[in-house]
Amino acid sequence: MAVNPSSQGESLLNSFDDAIAFLYGLQKSGMKFGLRNIRRLLLRLGNPESNFRSIHVAGSNGKGSTAAMIAAILSAAGYRTGLYTSPHLVSFRERIRINGRPIAPSDIVRLVGLLRKMVNRDEVTFFETTTALAFKYFAEQKTDIVVVETGLGGRLDATNVIQPEASVITTISREHTEILGNLIGTIAYEKAGIIKPGIPCITGVRSRRALDVIRAAARAQKAPILHSNRVRTRVKNQSIRGTCVDIGLQGKSYRDLFLDLPGHHQVENARIALLVIRVLESRGVVRISDESIREGLAEVQARTGLRSRLSVVHAKPRIIMDVAHNPAGIKTLVKELKRLGIVKTILVFGVMKDKKFHPMVATLREVSSCAILVQPATERAQEATVLKRQFKEVDVPVLFTGSVRDGITFAMKKAGSVGTVLVTGSHFVVGEALAFLEGKKYLTINQ
Secondary structure, eight states: OOOOGGGOGGGGGTOHHHHHHHHHHGGGGOOOOOSHHHHHHHHHTTOGGGGSEEEEEEOSSSHHHHHHHHHHHHHHTTOOEEEEOSSOSSOGGGGEEETTEEOOHHHHHHHHHHHHHHHHHHTOOHHHHHHHHHHHHHHHTTOSEEEEEOSSSSTTSTTTTOOOSEEEEOOOOOOSHHHHOSSHHHHHHHHGGGOOTTOOEEEOOOOHHHHHHHHHHHHHTTOOEEEGGGSEEEEEEEETTEEEEEEEETTEEEEEEEESSOSHHHHHHHHHHHHHHHHHHHTTSOOOOHHHHHHHHHTHHHHHOOOOSSEEEETTTEEEEOOOOSHHHHHHHHHHHHHTTOOOEEEEEOOBTTSOHHHHHHHHGGGEEEEEEEOOSSTTBOOHHHHHHHHHHTTOOEEEEEOHHHHHHHHHHHHTTTOEEEEESOHHHHHHHHHHHHTOOOOOOOO
């Protein structure tokens, strides 16, 4: 949606649609990396980020799920907990939540009205504006603690103005190489930019090169670093509904914890989340009961609004959605599908132009009986015809190419009442598919 931000006038103060149109219009500024704009904007707002405690979460994969787990546990413990994530799937409001409740349309209208002149003056980007809006909202709402997910990278990400109680780096893999660089060490350096002086850093990074970079950054900041490998886990059983697991941490044992997010990779994210909680307790930031941990992990989706993480969103046919969007994420998704015995799916797949889709296609071949290739309504989307050539090379029949809406319709007819449809490849594909299935309006956004 191409909207001139300076043309919206006072109608912003009366219309949620106009407020969203204004924000979406800021996409024309593209992505700018650096903290000058966001610091200036927050200063004019009275530095709201200094009025709440926070946890900062970065990583190539798993950061959204890990952030949600931390927020769910804190919410279950009775803390007024903010959660700032991106991108959204269907509604912009999903990005900014308190105890799982998305920001109200009226608050967006009011805060956009407040920010409008500041934004126009400095040519601030969409993500900078959204971040400032979120921080102002969390401060106004007197949140006890806010879990903040980085947008892209870390060091120069607009969220990197907070002084958190803990910094989290979930995983490192090659992503956004045109921006972050093509070397694991370079990407790790950007992620490690969220580490603050003396503030504990919790990580699940496995790559030796990436971990060396993170440890060096932590030493330079005199920040203690804790690795999730110190958390013991034993998966007892799993299904598409979730996972039952025993977890041991710092002399404590949690038996038969149920995590309502399926997949062994979510157990790894839970290890990180629990380690973060223990660090917060040791710093005197929170007090968390064992029951709150159980409740939080069992109700992550309900307490935070997290969706489309190996999630069944439709029964007949069974439609599974996952926001895996890079080779590492797709590899994990396929591994978990095979573990669950889901190996013959009707694949609905689309991807962004900046992603290395060749290894993604090669991996998805293992669980795909055929492919429906879609192009979401964003200028960043890879053309479905380009994807088609790659699927033909790996001998996966391509039955359809076109829009997400038409692709989902085709896939559902092909699956009938007993087949399984897998929708993946991008947040944009999943978001557009969800909106179609739920009969909701969908406006694309590039960030």
